Amino acid sequence: MADHIIELSGLTKKYGDFVAVNKLDLKIPKGEIFGLLGPNGAGKSTTILMLLGLTEPTAGSVKVCGINSTREPVEVKKKVGYLPENLGFYDDRSGLENLVYTAKLNQMTEQEAKEKARSLLERVGLPDVHKKTGTYSRGMRQRLGLADVLIKSPEVIILDEPTLGIDPKGVQELLQLIKQLSKEDGLTVLLSSHHLHQVQKVCDRVGLFVNGKLIAEGDIASLSTQLFGREPITIEARVIEHSKSKKDVEKVISKLRHVKAVQKNEDTMLIDCTEDVTNEIAQSIITSGFGLHQLYRREYGLDDIYQRYFEKNQV
Amino acid sequence: MNMSKTFTSRLSDLNLKYLMGKLSSDGQKVKHPFWVIVEKEISDHFRSVRFMILMGIVILTCMGSLYSSLSNFSEVVKNSEDEFFFLRLFTSTDGAMPSFVVFLSFLGPLLGIGLGFDAINSEQNSGTLSRIMSQPIHRDNLINAKFLGALIVISILFFALGFLVMGFGLFFIGIPPTAEEFLRFICFTIISILYVAFWLNLAILFSVKFRQASTSALAGIGVWLFFTVFYGLIVNLIAKAKAPAQFAPPEVVIKYQVFVKNLMSIVPSQLYSDATTTLLRPSVRSLGPLTMEQMAGAIPNPIPLGQSLLLVWPQLTGLIAAAVLCFALTYHMFMRREIRSK
Numbered sequence: 001m002a003d004h005i006i007e008l009s010g011l012t013k014k015y016g017d018f019v020a021v022n023k024l025d026l027k028i029p030k031g032e033i034f035g036l037l038g039p040n041g042a043g044k045s046t047t048i049l050m051l052l053g054l055t056e057p058t059a060g061s062v063k064v065c066g067i068n069s070t071r072e073p074v075e076v077k078k079k080v081g082y083l084p085e086n087l088g089f090y091d092d093r094s095g096l097e098n099l100v101y102t103a104k105l106n107q108m109t110e111q112e113a114k115e116k117a118r119s120l121l122e123r124v125g126l127p128d129v130h131k132k133t134g135t136y137s138r139g140m141r142q143r144l145g146l147a148d149v150l151i152k153s154p155e156v157i158i159l160d161e162p163t164l165g166i167d168p169k170g171v172q173e174l175l176q177l178i179k180q181l182s183k184e185d186g187l188t189v190l191l192s193s194h195h196l197h198q199v200q201k202v203c204d205r206v207g208l209f210v211n212g213k214l215i216a217e218g219d220i221a222s223l224s225t226q227l228f229g230r231e232p233i234t235i236e237a238r239v240i241e242h243s244k245s246k247k248d249v250e251k252v253i254s255k256l257r258h259v260k261a262v263q264k265n266e267d268t269m270l271i272d273c274t275e276d277v278t279n280e281i282a283q284s285i286i287t288s289g290f291g292l293h294q295l296y297r298r299e300y301g302l303d304d305i306y307q308r309y310f311e312k313n314q315v
Numbered sequence: 316m317n318m319s320k321t322f323t324s325r326l327s328d329l330n331l332k333y334l335m336g337k338l339s340s341d342g343q344k345v346k347h348p349f350w351v352i353v354e355k356e357i358s359d360h361f362r363s364v365r366f367m368i369l370m371g372i373v374i375l376t377c378m379g380s381l382y383s384s385l386s387n388f389s390e391v392v393k394n395s396e397d398e399f400f401f402l403r404l405f406t407s408t409d410g411a412m413p414s415f416v417v418f419l420s421f422l423g424p425l426l427g428i429g430l431g432f433d434a435i436n437s438e439q440n441s442g443t444l445s446r447i448m449s450q451p452i453h454r455d456n457l458i459n460a461k462f463l464g465a466l467i468v469i470s471i472l473f474f475a476l477g478f479l480v481m482g483f484g485l486f487f488i489g490i491p492p493t494a495e496e497f498l499r500f501i502c503f504t505i506i507s508i509l510y511v512a513f514w515l516n517l518a519i520l521f522s523v524k525f526r527q528a529s530t531s532a533l534a535g536i537g538v539w540l541f542f543t544v545f546y547g548l549i550v551n552l553i554a555k556a557k558a559p560a561q562f563a564p565p566e567v568v569i570k571y572q573v574f575v576k577n578l579m580s581i582v583p584s585q586l587y588s589d590a591t592t593t594l595l596r597p598s599v600r601s602l603g604p605l606t607m608e609q610m611a612g613a614i615p616n617p618i619p620l621g622q623s624l625l626l627v628w629p630q631l632t633g634l635i636a637a638a639v640l641c642f643a644l645t646y647h648m649f650m651r652r653e654i655r656s657k
Contacts, residue, residue: 086442086656087446088441105451
């Protein structure tokens with residue numbers, strides 16, 4: 001019990017008739033990086049707001065570090081660093097001044113605050129401490145945001161869409177930084193995103209959130225198992241029929257080992273298999289006398305997962 | 316257990332020592348977050364262009380009114396019924412320009428609205444609100460600090476201006492103020508600050524209510540215009556409609572007068588000008604109608620400061636009540652509101 005740093009039980013938030021979060025149960029152990037995945041409007045941000053006591057749940061309870069967030073938000077906020085989705089700084093102040101202000105709100109002395117702010121700015125890669133935040137780029141803001149979160153020496157950090165609007169290289173750096181922080185300082189991290197492929201690299205576990213409900217939870221492999229049954233790999237092949245094509249290519253491939261299902265629309269084939277058998281597929285296509293134009297292993301984006309999920313539900 | 320913990324944490328909040336700050340491990344003084352915000356608000360105000368503009372307007376008009384009262388001062392002194400010459404600096408005028416008091420009652424709202432209209436919504440729109448609110452501070456700390464910060468700035472400005480006018484007056488007319496005059500001036504300044512505090516609270520209320528800073532500024536100015544221009548007109552209309560006949564008995568006339576006065580006393584600027592006139596003109600002995608019986612045997616002498624204060628007590632209470640009402644509404648709206656980023 002004590003190992004769970006975040007505990008949500010039966011958490012519900014309604015806005016009038018609209019249910020934003022529906023009876024959510026979630027436990028996150030200490031030191032874990034948990035990814036909250038879901039499309040826009042799935043209730044990720046609302047859940048995060050309830051975690052911090054920034055909005056009140058309609059029903060259910062939220063506990064962070066064993067403290068009730070709704071009743072004692074201030075105690076929770078001493079231990080939790082939060083990076084909001086659209087974070088802003090006082091634009092006419094420098095990065096250092098912004099950080100020192102946050103530090104002082106956390107009851108640090110001026111001197112302590114300055115020392116810590118400088119070292120953190122260095123750590124997140126913003127050496128020019130006197131630059132006004134109004135002139136910061138999006139990526140720099142996000143990094144300053146991370147420093148702002150860390151200055152209170154939190155036990156938990158909650159990041160709402162930390163990768164939004166940053167270029168791929170910036171995303172890579174930011175995620176590496178988060179991973180490194182979690183490892184070095186033993187922080188528990190909760191981050192929300194709608195990009196599966198971005199967060200799957202850093203998260204220990206992810207939860208998939210759709211329409212206020214957590215539909216699946218676990219590490220990436222178990223998530224795809226939960227969602228797709230036993231078909232974690234999909235291979236897409238574009239084949240062109242030649243005059244010398246002898247056999248029905250679909251049949252040949254479906255007889256291969258590990259292949260579970262083959263679906264063909266015009267000249268594209270989708271092959272679900274339990275293991276990566278790209279090589280065998282290529283061979284059999286060519287030996288069957290078809291022209292192979294394209295063959296690749298599909299990476300699932302969140303979109304595909306949703307699509308799959310809903311397809312499965314409709315059938 | 317939970318309850319008792321909450322209770323003790325509330326108790327420690329009430330503890331004054333905690334409020335003023337505590338000592339850190341290395342013996343340095345740690346400021347309470349509330350004062351950190353107040354400090355930042357004040358420095359923000361002093362840095363802002365908006366404050367410079369407002370201050371410029373206020374200083375210019377005060378200089379203008381000082382000039383107009385000085386140019387006519389010998390006439391005023393000659394016709395004066397009492398010995399409070401010095402206070403005449405603030406109330407007299409040559410007719411070309413309103414007096415210092417009238418200017419303040421006119422510009423006070425502008426100052427209050429100007430400093431408060433974007434207190435909360437600008438933080439929300441720039442995305443800093445959710446960042447600040449995720450720090451370990453109580454929500455009321457933020458609005459309290461916003462209010463107090465602006466109030467301190469206004470107090471500094473008003474005291475500085477008042478003393479400046481006094482100093483110039485002293486320089487030009489050569490009569491030093493008596494102790495009572497000085498005390499009356501201090502009371503006047505405090506009431507002026509209270510008056511602006513009301514408008515500040517109203518502006519902060521609008522800044523919580525409206526997402527757009529421009530909407531909240533307009534709403535504030537709208538209320539101000541309504542009270543300065545239209546409310547008087549409406550009261551006039553009602554008064555005309557309800558006016559008693561020419562030969563009505565005195566009780567009816569008095570009742571009517573009191574009714575009209577009560578209608579007017581909803582207006583903060585009316586409360587303010589009543590209060591300040593009484594304080595700066597010691598010969599004023601009543602703000603309502605007086606009967607001949609009440610006047611009988613009265614010596615036409617100025618009344619002491621204590622009596623003047625007693626006379627304006629209802630006005631003062633009204634102003635404070637209006638300010639507190641706005642504050643309570645702000646509180647109610649802000650405390651349980653959802654804080655989204657942008």
